[in-house]
Amino acid sequence: MRVLTRRLSAALRSYAAAGAHHSRRNFSTYSLRIKSQPLGGGLLESPWSATQLRGARFSGGDVKPGNVIERRGKIYEVIKAQHSTQGRGGAIIQVELRDVDSGNKVNERLRTDESVEKIYVQEKSFEYLYTDDGDTGNVVLMDPKTYDQLEVQPHLFGESRVFLQDGMEVSVQLYDDRPLSASIPNKVTCTVVEAAEAQKGSGTPPYKRALLDNGLTVQVPAHITTGDKIIINTTDNSYVSRT
Structure with a gap:
């Protein structure tokens, strides 16, 4: 209902x-x-990826989180990208990719000089x-x-x-x-529906757990009480301030 x-x-x-x-x-x-x-998984099963104009090619070393790229006929969003060096093998970049069709995540290695096709969205x-x-x-x-x-x-x-x-x-x-x-926005206002008692510790000020109206539990300063509206950083679920 x-x-x-x-x-x-x-x-x-x-x-x-x-x-x-x-x-x-x-x-x-x-x-x-x-x-x-x-x-489906393949290019022929995804006509939307076959008809859209492709973007320019760039090197694997320029791949960043948020980029959308094509590899082997599939379209992926770059979730993570970390550079590393493998001795004589040269520099590589370890990337976590999300298949935009299935939502599945895969991890791959790209050479920094490897040609990658970027999709503009x-x-x-x-x-x-x-x-x-x-x-x-x-x-x-x-x-x-x-x-x-x-x-x-x-x-x-x-x-x-x-x-x-x-x-x-x-x-x-x-x-x-x-x-x-x-x-979503980086900062969102939530309501505290339950706040625990502050625990003594080395923190200045001491922090405690609080249950939000969306079911998420976060760490908040000791002065926060039930019913308070607080601002949360949605990138790491951290407390920002009280409204």
Whole structure:
């Protein structure tokens, strides 16, 4: 019932906003959903990766986290990149890649002088509506300009999806209209629903555990109490300040 209510609320909001700007357009136009369904593994099974124009080639030594590259007919997002030297073998870069089709992660080694094909993506802002509690568990977003809805697989947000809040502005990287990755703001306000007693220690000031309204447990200063609203750094789940 809760999901149905949220969906109805989102649809009504889209309809009202659309009607204010485009009164002659039919409501069905604004209820369009661009679905993000996993595809197969190969290039021929992923027509979106075959039709999009490729970017320029660059060397393996220039690969950085956040880059989107093509290797062996598949499209990957670079999650981690670490340079190292292997004696006479020369410099290499150890990379963790995420297959944008399956979400699976792989680790590979690239030579710093190896030619790598970079894919250029489009970054757009969306508004978070709700997370489907059904079989897909997809995150449903809305384009604030067109009011079209976009379903994004939850793994694209990574661990940060726990911070998603109603109406939050999020960023999505799109490749040929296909979501590749998604991110939330670096700082988010949360409410403390339970705060432990401060433990004596070497910390100055002493820290203690606190349970947030999203179910996450973080370390907070001793003066934080139940009901406080605090700002959390979503990149490392660390306490920033009290609002």
